[in-house]
Amino acid sequence: MAERITSLDAIEILDSRGNPTIRVFLSLTGGKTVSAAVPSGASTGQHEAHERRDRDASRYNGMGVLNAIASVRDDIAPVLVGRDPTDQGAIDDRMCTLDGTPNKTRLGANAILGVSMAVARAGAFATGLPLYRYFAPSQSYFHLPVPMLNVINGGLHAANALDFQEFMLVPHGAPTFAEAMRLGSETYHALRAILATRNLVTAVGDEGGFAPDISDNSEACSLILRAIERAGFQPMSEVALALDPAASSFGSASSYDLSKSGGGNLGTNGLIDLYDSWLGRFPIVSIEDGVAEDDWAGYTEMTRRLGKRIQIVGDDNYVTNVKFIERGIREKCTNAVLIKPNQIGTVSETIAAIELCRNAGWNAVVSHRSGETDDSFIADLAVGLSCGQIKSGAPCRGERLAKYNRLIEIEHELGKYAVFVSPFGS
DSSP: OOOOEEEEEEEEEEOTTSOEEEEEEEEETTSOEEEEEOOBOSSOOTTSOOOOOOOOTTSGGGTOOHHHHHIIIIIIHHHHTTOOTTOHHHHHHHHHHHHOSTTOTTTOHHHHHHHHHHHHHHHHHHHTOOHHHHTSTTOSOEEOOEEEEEEEEOGGGOSSSOSSOEEEEEOTTSSSHHHHHHHHHHHHHHHHHHHHHTTOOOOBOTTSOBOOOOOOHHHHHHHHHHHHHHTTOOBTTTBEEEEEOOGGGTEETTEEEOGGGTOOEEEHHHHHHHHHHHHTTSOEEEEESOSOTTOHHHHHHHHHHHTTTSEEEEOTTTTTOHHHHHHHHHHTOOSEEEEOHHHHOOHHHHHHHHHHHHHHTOEEEEEOOSBOOSOOHHHHHHHHTTOEEEEOOSSOSHHHHHHHHHHHHHHHHHGGGEEOOOTTOO
16 A cells, blocks of 8 residues: 555754754654754855744744744644655645745745655655655666865854855865765865964864864965875865855945955955956865855856856855746856755755756755754755765764765665766866
8 A cells, every 4th residue: 555644743953053943753654754854054045945933032042943843733734644755746836835925934944844855755765765766766877976075164154254154175086975085084184183283273163164263265275275285185186175155245246345354345356356366276166156146247257257167156146946046047147056955945846956957057066054953865865866066064073974974875875876976077
């Protein structure tokens, strides 16, 4: 007999920043129960789907999610009990209709996504497939994503003088995902040693990266370059750099304030000039959110000038929403999109965003959030949808490694059917 959903429930758990989030439980007729936990971002785009919080100052500083839990129990469960868990698209559509708002304000995207992820897990169980294979059941070979490891933090993620938010390692020149993680880990430890030698702080931040008290954005790149060489790897061909300036945090439209690091104020072209100059100095292969989310013309100009040499990723301007990605494609704003399921709120909409990128010939980079859980859902998603790249923080902190370790397991399970190919060349 085909499996059916028999119950849905949810509880309040804590994410990696110690804030409440939601874990959803879904039970099936055969007795199996699956669960899914939802992450939360700190640096968020203005058009992201609504994260429902209680705003009750008497508990968790107003960050509680009891109302989101009520959405699952009182609103969503009654209409989904009895449904076939393999009917992902129809279930997600039903929840969106039930909510009835453009950005899931009534029920909360955190409630809806938790259910949507649990439904996907239940569907995989019902069909007897691992989650990644459930996303592409007729596929034989699966691409393991190249990891992008956030190893130095600035901007909103650190209390230092760096304007830019993330400086990442990209160990893309390895033959396998497991070897890529070895290259990344060894470089990360080399960076720690370099920082310690200079008496710089080696405590880690929300995503496992270091937040040294340095005041020059380019110095962060120099430190990582030294770490790559100290670890014994070839810059660019084995381990490259990627940046996420998160420009919306220090600018808007065509004005960018880099005074935090002493860089003054720059217009869009001046900021692009800065990136252009760095491409000659550092082995950079990708820049995400290099201009502010409302600077659409700036994205187009940045891609026109730099897009043939590096990957230009949009995040805050797209928020995993096909409407905004379609605009980006029309205006040639970027050549890649960051994919975060909780920005849009359902698995089906996330898959639609990835497929839109693929049809446009763009890269899709699956990403964690700064407030994470031990749920490894995005690892299976990245493999099943052959996204090619994943951001899940540094090779440090359990909630980050849950994703990377799951990918190592998947690669081992696939054996000769696992493919690891760099989107940046060799």
